């Protein structure tokens with residue numbers, strides 16, 4: 011007997027209309043599941059046939075997503091400590107079971123850095139999102155002074171620092187002088203986090219990644235090529251709780 015796959019058919023999907031789309035495209039997106047982009051005015055009665063035609067691909071994709079999701083929802087994804095390697099601080103994470111339905115987070119810096127999660131700890135992705143919120147607050151506290159110190163050290167200027175927690179980029183620099191940093195750089199080894207900041211500051215002289223830009227980065231970080239290669243691989247090595255926070 012064939013095992014039930016557990017994916018309802020037709021599967022739930024999100025439909026986005028796009029005026030520039032010429033045909034229907036299907037994507038499987040971690041946060042949203044199956045997403046269909048359709049041309050404007052598309053006749054939705056055609057959808058079941060399109061879904062049927064790609065049934066195998068959709069079922070496999072959604073099953074893979076489900077497997078990853080349950081993997082990242084395991085209780086052991088919740089960390090006991092969080093090492094902010096970039097700034098050399100280790101935080102303990104204390105968990106205290108509480109009533110179902112909600113989770114609260116609080117933290118203190120003294121006497122030793124400690125985060126407390128209280129509530130329904132079975133809601134692992136929610137706990138991880140709260141930890142990501144803490145990380146952003148901590149980054150707002152420690153990264154701007156670091157940017158300032160590196161700006162003085164290198165003589166490269168900027169106007170403001172913005173902290174975000176995106177999934178895909180470490181940082182950016184706007185033509186108005188805003189250095190945007192991903193709070194997750196705190197989870198990286200210090201030289202990698204420093205390179206991210208130096209890289210963004212170098213954009214104050216050259217907005218594009220041309221030869222002049224690379225020379226400038228190399229002047230302030232002689233080891234930049236090796237570090238850049240490490241940085242490219244670092245996203246996959248971020249702790250499981252951080253990745254789970256995007257579910």
Ligand SMILES: [Zn+2]
Nearest residue numbers: 209210213219
């Ligand atoms: Zn850049």
